[in-house]
Amino acid sequence: MSQSDKSGDTPTRWLDRPDSAKKICWALYVLCAALFFADAFYEKHSHYAVEDWFGFYAIFGFVFSIGLVLSAKELRRLVMRKEDYYD
Amino acid sequence: MIEALPPGLILIVGAFFSLAIPGRARQVFMLALPILGFWQLTQLEHGLYAQIDLFGQTLTLLRVDKLSLIFGYIFFIASALSLIFAMHIRDSVQQVAGLAYAGAAIGAVFAGDLISLFVYWELTAITSVFLIWAVRTDKALRVGMRYLLVQVGSGVLLLTGALILIHETGSNTFGHIGLDSLGGILILISFGTKAAFPLLHNWLQDSYPEATVTGTVFLSAFTTKLAIYALARGYAGTEILVWIGVVMTAFPIFFAVIENDLRRVLTYSLNNQLGFMVVGIGIGTELAINGAAAHAFAHILYKALLFMSMGAVLFRTGTVKGSELGGLYKSMPWTTGLCIIGAASISGFPLFSGFVTKSMILTAASEEGYWFAWAVLLFASAGVFHHSGIKIPFFAFFAHDRGYKVKEAPWNMLVAMGLAAALCIYIGVYPDPLYAILPYPVDYVPYTTGHVISMLQLLAFAALAFAVLQRTGLYPPELRSTVLDSDWVYRRFIPRRIKGFVRCLAEARDELARWGQMGLSALLDRAFH
Numbered sequence: 001m002s003q004s005d006k007s008g009d010t011p012t013r014w015l016d017r018p019d020s021a022k023k024i025c026w027a028l029y030v031l032c033a034a035l036f037f038a039d040a041f042y043e044k045h046s047h048y049a050v051e052d053w054f055g056f057y058a059i060f061g062f063v064f065s066i067g068l069v070l071s072a073k074e075l076r077r078l079v080m081r082k083e084d085y086y087d
Numbered sequence: 088m089i090e091a092l093p094p095g096l097i098l099i100v101g102a103f104f105s106l107a108i109p110g111r112a113r114q115v116f117m118l119a120l121p122i123l124g125f126w127q128l129t130q131l132e133h134g135l136y137a138q139i140d141l142f143g144q145t146l147t148l149l150r151v152d153k154l155s156l157i158f159g160y161i162f163f164i165a166s167a168l169s170l171i172f173a174m175h176i177r178d179s180v181q182q183v184a185g186l187a188y189a190g191a192a193i194g195a196v197f198a199g200d201l202i203s204l205f206v207y208w209e210l211t212a213i214t215s216v217f218l219i220w221a222v223r224t225d226k227a228l229r230v231g232m233r234y235l236l237v238q239v240g241s242g243v244l245l246l247t248g249a250l251i252l253i254h255e256t257g258s259n260t261f262g263h264i265g266l267d268s269l270g271g272i273l274i275l276i277s278f279g280t281k282a283a284f285p286l287l288h289n290w291l292q293d294s295y296p297e298a299t300v301t302g303t304v305f306l307s308a309f310t311t312k313l314a315i316y317a318l319a320r321g322y323a324g325t326e327i328l329v330w331i332g333v334v335m336t337a338f339p340i341f342f343a344v345i346e347n348d349l350r351r352v353l354t355y356s357l358n359n360q361l362g363f364m365v366v367g368i369g370i371g372t373e374l375a376i377n378g379a380a381a382h383a384f385a386h387i388l389y390k391a392l393l394f395m396s397m398g399a400v401l402f403r404t405g406t407v408k409g410s411e412l413g414g415l416y417k418s419m420p421w422t423t424g425l426c427i428i429g430a431a432s433i434s435g436f437p438l439f440s441g442f443v444t445k446s447m448i449l450t451a452a453s454e455e456g457y458w459f460a461w462a463v464l465l466f467a468s469a470g471v472f473h474h475s476g477i478k479i480p481f482f483a484f485f486a487h488d489r490g491y492k493v494k495e496a497p498w499n500m501l502v503a504m505g506l507a508a509a510l511c512i513y514i515g516v517y518p519d520p521l522y523a524i525l526p527y528p529v530d531y532v533p534y535t536t537g538h539v540i541s542m543l544q545l546l547a548f549a550a551l552a553f554a555v556l557q558r559t560g561l562y563p564p565e566l567r568s569t570v571l572d573s574d575w576v577y578r579r580f581i582p583r584r585i586k587g588f589v590r591c592l593a594e595a596r597d598e599l600a601r602w603g604q605m606g607l608s609a610l611l612d613r614a615f616h
Contacts, residue, residue, distance in 0.1 A: 013417060015485065025554050032551050035544045042536045047453035048461075057544035061469045065552035068470050072344035073563040078571075080345065085569040086578055 032058070090136035093148040094124045094159060095194025095207065098166065102186035106179060113179075117186055118170050124193070125163040128156060135199055144259055147199025153526045154380065158196045158316045160524065161384045162189060164510070165308035165391060172395050172503035173301035184217035185305040192309035196316055200259040201249035201274075204317070208245055208281075211310055212238030218302030219294055227297055233577075234294040238310075241280040248273030264321035275322060282314035282365065283358050285334045289574040291358055292342075296350040296407075300398040303350060307357060307394045308387045315364045315383050319526075324371025329452075332369055333463045335362030340470035342572065347565050349407045349479055350397050353390070356433065356475040359467055360386050366464065367448040370455050373527035378447030380525055385440035385514055389432035392507040393475065396426035399496035399504070400483055409478070409565030414488025422496045423484040425504040432511040434476035435468060435542060440514040442542060443521075443533040450531070469549040476546070477553050482565055 014020055036055045046052050053059075101120040105113050137148035166189035173182060191214055195207035212235060219231040251270030253259050264271045276287070283291045295306050322328060336359050343355035360382070367379030399422045400415060401407040416423040428439070435441035445468065452461040495501070514521050522529040556562040 015416070016488065025558065028547070028551060028554055032547050035540065035547050038540050038544075042540065044537055045535075046537075047450075048458060051541075055544065057465075057541040058548040060465060061545040061548035062552050064466045065469050065473060065549040066556065068340060068466075068473060069344055069552070069556055069562060072341040073561075075341055076345050076563065079342075080566070081569045081571060083567045083569055085571075 090131065090134075090149065092127070093137050093194060093197060094127055094163075095190045095192070095197060096148075097124045097127070098190025098193060099187050099210075100190075102183045102190065105186070106183060113182075114170075114174055117182060118167060120186065121163045121167040121170070121189070125160065125167075128159050128163065131156075138199075141202075144202060144253075145200070146203050146259075148194075148203055149197050150199030150261075151197070153524070154316070154320060155196050157380050157384060157524050157526065158312065159193055161312075161387050162193045162196065162309065165189070165387050166193075166305075168388075168391055168503050168507055169301065169305045169308065171506070172304050172398070172500055174499040175497045176301060178221060178299075180217055181221045181299060181302060184214050184221070185302070188214040188218070188305060189309060192313045195313050199261060201245075201252065201261050202259055204261050205242060205246045205249060208277075208313075209239060209242040211313065212242060215306060215310065218305055219298045221299045221302060222297065230294050230297040233574075234290055237280060237290040241277045244273050244277035244280070248277060261320060263323065266322075266325060266327075271321075275318075275325075278314050278317045278321065279331070280314075281310055282318060282361055283311060283335070284331050284365075285338060286573055288335075288339075288358055289572050292351055292354045292572060293574050295354045295357075296348050300402045304391055304394045304398060307353075307390050311357065311361055312383050312387055315361065315368070315379065318365065318368050319376060319379055323368055323376055326369055328365050328369030329457060329460055330369070332362045332365030332367075333460050335359065335365055336467035337362070337463050337470075340467060340474060342570060343470075343474035344478070345563055346570050347409050347568055349409055349412070349483060350394065350401070352409075352474055352479060353393050353397060356393075356471055357390055359471055360390070360433070362467065363445055363448050363464060366457075366460055367451060370448075370451050370457065372451055372455060374447055374454065374531060375451035377522075377525040377527050377529055377531070378444065378451055381444040381447060381518075381521055382441075384521060385432065385444040385511070388507050388510050388514075389429045389440060392425065392429035392504055392511065393433065393479065395500060395504045395507065396422050396429060397479070397483065399500050402500070403493040403496065404491050407483075408567065409482040410567050412483045412489060412491075413486040414484070415491055415493070416484040417488075418491055418493045419484070419495050421501050422504065423480065425501070425508045426480050426484065428508040428511055430476045430480050432515065434472040434546060436515075436546060437534070437539045437542060438512065438515045440511045442515055443518040444514075446533055446538060446542070447531055465545070469545055472546050472549045473553060477550065 036058045039054050044052055050056060098120050105117050108116050131151045133151050135147050135150050139146050166186065169185060173185065188211055191207050191210035195204055195211065198204040198207055216231045216235045219227055219234060248270040252268065255268055255270065264274055266272055266275065280287045295303050298306055339355040339358040343352045346352045346355060364379040364382050367375040397407050399419065400412065403419065404412065406412065432439040432441045435445050449461060449464050452464060518533060
């Protein structure tokens with residue numbers, strides 16, 4: 001089924017260059033800033049008052065994502081076992 | 088004339104006939120079946136057809152209305168895509184089981200009475216287990232047995248509940264059921280088992296990732312969405328479903344973040360997406376039911392696409408563990424691109440299918456004042472982007488290059504993924520045809536400035552959180568591990584307690600036998616000296 005060969009050397013791609021990850025992150029920072037300040041340029045039609053906060057969805061997305069990952073990391077202490085646990 | 092033939096039977100009977108056809112002709116014949124079935128659906132008028140009398144009961148094998156039709160359409164599309172994805176295999180067990188399983192699910196969707204529903208319900212269990220057993224290992228055999236026990240158990244509950252309801256009401260019609268009687272409660276547990284309600288869910292994460300490369304694609308489409316259909320039919324507006332759905336959307340994403348098997352990550356994400364639909368059904372307004380049905384339709388496509396992409400990775404590399412993968416974008420660029428389309432769709436990016444369907448449920452939640460449910464669904468939307476939108480493509484195709492030099496996925500897999508991806512984008516860009524087949528008239532506009540900006544903010548800042556955690560080394564690495572879930576109770580806790588109890592019994596029996604050999608006088612000596 002598997003047809004893998006892990007021995008070959010692949011020519012370096014743009015994504016493999018050390019500074020590429022940095023460039024992608026900077027692009028993301030710029031995008032986030034643009035989206036955050038986009039709230040100033042349209043009228044909101046919200047169901048809840050909290051949605052009218054400036055950048056509500058941005059702050060919500062960031063804070064809860066950090067919270068999700070860090071709490072899932074702690075969950076590992078409780079539920080993570082060796083790979084052959086059930087064998 | 089065409090009404091006399093229930094659409095599910097086309098696939099079930101056709102699947103067994105196909106065994107008599109050799110080679111390529113069989114594949115063409117099998118692929119023609121869902122196309123024929125889909126065409127049949129387009130010809131049917133709403134109504135009750137194929138009614139037969141059996142043991143004093145009138146069974147309705149074909150009930151056509153908007154709710155059954157939308158699930159019928161997507162089930163036929165999913166079976167065609169799954170068959171194309173499986174075209175390279177020469178294992179007739181998988182092909183026949185897959186097609187018969189799809190047929191059983193379609194049969195259930197069009198069943199107008201509880202008895203026919205039960206028969207098809209059990210048939211989905213019996214046919215689909217072969218997609219797990221087809222791996223042909225001891226482990227797959229054990230997983231399949233556990234899967235079968237749960238699925239058949241769900242059917243037994245359905246039958247018991249149905250008999251109680253028929254006795255109480257004198258009618259076997261499968262319509263709104265509700266929770267007013269014991270029968271209704273039993274049937275809800277039965278549907279909830281297949282829909283993977285919290286604590287009834289773990290058969291899903293236990294079994295789907297252990298099926299064959301192609302089997303998981305079939306499995307991902309039918310069983311759970313059949314349960315969603317059944318809930319929408321029987322329990323629309325049952326408020327407890329809102330809170331069950333809220334829990335379903337939230338808890339699987341924590342497990343998905345730390346799970347290493349990427350097909351299991353997708354199964355947790357499947358569980359989370361079902362939660363959105365269950366919330367919609369619980370709210371029960373026209374917009375909410377439309378949202379649940381539309382989301383089920385879109386979900387089957389992008390989830391199949393994601394399972395296909397991970398199946399292609401497993402097929403080519405022999406593993407689907409995040410800790411062993413990375414850098415595959417070089418060898419499998421098409422699979423990478425198609426996986427990213429699936430990831431964007433499930434995450435709800437504008438112009439992709441999830442954006443125009445999931446938002447209907449969120450809007451319904453806020454319109455009906457379920458602010459807490461709305462907030463949890465929003466959190467779950469950011470969460471699903473983390474594990475399905477970022478984690479799956481990132482760890483499989485990018486992250487650390489593990490040096491795999493493999494071939495791109497076979498052409499048939501690419502065609503199936505390409506068609507699924509095209510539908511994901513088509514629905515996202517032009518949702519009107521999907522909205523037109525929803526159960527109720529649609530008065531909803533997904534593309535407003537506020538909705539687009541708010542969703543992009545949520546997703547971009549969730550991505551920012553991922554980037555920050557990765558750059559600071561706080562993101563949990565992929566580790567070879569087993570993550571315990573509620574299956575621990577029946578895989579480890581109960582078997583150990585039973586073994587301990589049996590050992591105690593054996594020791595007591597040995598002791599009694601020794602006493603018997605010692606004789607009464609010796610016992611009296613022992614007791615009094």
